[in-house]
Every structure is written in structure tokens, then in C-alpha cells.
Amino acid sequence: MALRPGGFNRRLPQKKEEPYRINQLIRGVPEVRLVGENVEQGVYEFSKALAIAQAQTLDLVEISPNAAPPVCRIVDYSKFKYEQKKKQKELKAKQSKVVVKEIRFGPNTDDHDFAFKLKHAINFLKEGSKVKAYVHFVGRSIVFKDRGELLLLNFAKGLEEYGKLDEMPRLEGKRMSVMFSPKAPKK
Numbered sequence: 001m002a003l004r005p006g007g008f009n010r011r012l013p014q015k016k017e018e019p020y021r022i023n024q025l026i027r028g029v030p031e032v033r034l035v036g037e038n039v040e041q042g043v044y045e046f047s048k049a050l051a052i053a054q055a056q057t058l059d060l061v062e063i064s065p066n067a068a069p070p071v072c073r074i075v076d077y078s079k080f081k082y083e084q085k086k087k088q089k090e091l092k093a094k095q096s097k098v099v100v101k102e103i104r105f106g107p108n109t110d111d112h113d114f115a116f117k118l119k120h121a122i123n124f125l126k127e128g129s130k131v132k133a134y135v136h137f138v139g140r141s142i143v144f145k146d147r148g149e150l151l152l153l154n155f156a157k158g159l160e161e162y163g164k165l166d167e168m169p170r171l172e173g174k175r176m177s178v179m180f181s182p183k184a185p186k187k
Contacts, residue, residue, distance in 0.1 A: 134177035
């Protein structure tokens with residue numbers, strides 16, 4: 001590869017490819033279907049459609065290239081791109097994000113602590129968050145696996161009207177965990 005003047009051998013930033021073809025970039029198409037405001041909808045020759053767009057000082061934008069004939073709209077391209085970005089943002093905002101709240105127990109958790117954590121888990125499920133409850137075994141407490149499983153099953157029993165148990169308690173290393181998903185609100 002030859003060096004550029006100045007001795008630097010770096011790549012110049014590549015121009016982003018536009019998602020839509022506009023005006024003269026629409027090639028190899030004899031006719032297009034025009035849609036949109038302030039234009040009579042129908043099938044036009046490409047050159048006539050381009051002339052209509054230029055007469056209105058707007059752009060001919062190819063909306064659906066795979067249709068036969070391709071669908072084009074006469075709009076201000078920068079305004080069109082802005083509207084598309086705005087729609088994408090709205091869709092992204094409407095997507096629900098899954099939040100997982102964790103609750104930690106020991107194998108010898110007392111009744112009062114259990115009730116306190118159960119109350120918090122109920123609030124988390126009412127908010128719509130998932131809850132991951134786990135018993136953490138420290139040192140030799142791993143010999144009390146059955147206590148941990150009983151604790152998690154009692155926890156599941158306390159949450160059964162607010163959330164559903166995704167899977168039975170399972171041991172992963174020094175943690176026995178269980179997941180709860182919120183129940184859909186009754187109508």
C-alpha cells in the first residue's frame with residue numbers, strides 16, 4: 001500500500017451508507033409507485049416521478065425497494081430521516097426492560113428476617129421486577145443444603161399469589177438459587 005503525502009498510513013473514516021436510496025441513486029428501475037401527500041398516487045415512469053419531486057423542491061425517496069414496482073415517496077429527506085429516528089426512539093422507550101432483584105439468605109435465617117425479606121420480594125414483584133432468591137452457604141454450612149432448600153420452598157409458598165416460580169431450587173457452587181417472575185395483573 002502506498003503512503004499518503006505527509007507519511008501517514010491511516011485509513012480515512014468511511015462514509016455511512018444511507019438506509020434509503022434517493023433521487024438519482026435509485027437506479028435500474030423503469031417505473032415507480034408514488035405515494036404520500038401532495039401527489040397523485042399511482043405508477044409513474046422514474047424520470048417523471050423525479051421531475052415531480054424536483055418541481056416541489058423535495059426528494060424522491062425509495063421506501064420499499066423489493067416491491068414491484070418499487071414504492072417511492074416525495075418528501076424532504078432530512079425531515080424524513082428525523083421522523084424515522086424519532087419513531088425508533090419511541091419504540092425503544094416502549095420496550096420493557098427486565099429488572100432482576102436479588103434477595104440473599106443464609107441457611108440459618110431467622111423467621112423475622114425471612115418475613116422482612118418476603119415483604120420486600122412481594123413489593124419487587126408488584127413493581128414488575130423479577131426476583132432471584134438465593135441461599136449462600138459459607139464454610140461448613142454447605143452440609144445444611146436441606147435447610148436451604150426448605151427455606152427457598154417456604155419463600156416460594158409465600159410468593160405464590162404475587163409471582164410464579166420459574167424453576168425449582170438448584171445448587172450452583174455455594175449458592176442455591178430460585179427465580180420468580182411477576183404474575184400478570186388480573187383484570
